[in-house]
Amino acid sequence: MALLNEGASFPTAMWVLVRYLLVSPHRRRSRAVARAALQPASLLPAGKADGDKTFDYAVRMLRDLAIVAEDGDDLVLRDEVHLGSADSYQGFTDLLRNRVLEPHRNEGIAQPGDQGPKDLVRALACFLTLDAFRAFDEDALESLLREALPKHIPDPNFNDVRRNRFGYWSQALGFAAGPVLLTPTKLTLQPDCTPAVRRTARMLWPDGARLAARDAVTALLDALPVLPDGRYSLELELEKTAPDVSSALSFALFCGEEQGWLRFDRRSDADDEVLLVDPDRAAGTRRITHLEIMEPIDG
Structure with a gap:
């Protein structure tokens, strides 16, 4: 469930599914009905109707974070109390932040391996050591983990894919701010928690x-x-x-x-x-x- 790797979901995609379940009867829907409603084949690019994994990645990530459960063919919300209303994206990101930072998901964080959310948590911890009164572009972020982490942790390979995902996750969890006007070529973030x-x-x-x-x-x-x-x-x-x-x-x-x-x-x-x-x-x-x-x- 490494959150920065190819194949990991994004907070916004996960929220779409959670919001749909929040307004569904008994907070559950069959997987097929949910997929048809949220990812209709008619809206997918040509040739991707069977190959797009956005919905599946969101389900897997929500299941791994114990926010959604699979009950037979149904998808069921597990934590309605902390989620709040279907209009509360902040309530959802509060729950995400709590689950990502939970101790049992980050045991041995200083040891090699990216099981659970440890890749994101390590990156956040390094990122938040930077000067919060200025912004940093992706050139600075690329070398940050390699220079900051203990030498016995393998090179985290903070490549384009992982930097892109870090931008989405760090802002969704409330630990970073991006520019008002996005630049098309470079990721720029400020350590704003x-x-x-x-x-x-x-x-x-x-x-x-x-x-x-x-x-x-x-x-x-x-x-x-x-x-x-x-x-x-x-x-x-x-x-x-x-x-x-x-x-x-x-x-x-x-x-x-x-x-x-x-x-x-x-x-x-x-x-x-x-x-x-x-x-x-x-x-x-x-x-x-x-x-x-x-x-x-x-x-």
Whole structure:
């Protein structure tokens, strides 16, 4: 189930099938009916009616991630509670992120092999060590894994196919941002984990929660272990690039303050503080002691 290889599905294709099942009676449909509805032969290019595997790849990936089950000839949703409504793509990507990062799917992540989602998880952990305040093109991404990962992990061969899939998956899971206007020749991504951090924070804490900054950072790293200083990043022995909180997480927290769903505080009587990477300050860091979760302006 390596997520970056040829034959792996894309989040959007998987969502089409999940959304269809969410609006189906009893959250199930026969495989043949679902295929006919979502991938009608009349819309496929000439000669591909029997050879296009988009639907099959989506089914296999959803099954491997325990989101869809096969019951005889039927496809059945397994986790309706976490999926939310058929209009909630964010709910689906939250579930995808949770399943991709689950510990049992990433055991031995620092050992050779790409079973499960480990190829994507390794790539994310490496990508998030980069400076979150700038964007990187595919030339930088191509050498990133080879230079960052321990030498005993084989060359990940971050070729065109894998880079393309990484672009889709990293943005869908909330760990990257792409340009507003896509360039036709080069993939460009910024290590922006703001969506993942925001969605995780909303699930961890209620509106109005006031947290010691160190405790909040620890909880976010535990929930998003691909971030620098997170469990997977540490297991992969990735280089630490900030004195305290990473550039990636610092950027996400600053975005939260700017967007109005986080408020920072620095109390003189606090027992501890954290240093956020802040290129706009002469010292290059900003000290905070507490975070407050605010009610989002957009709901």
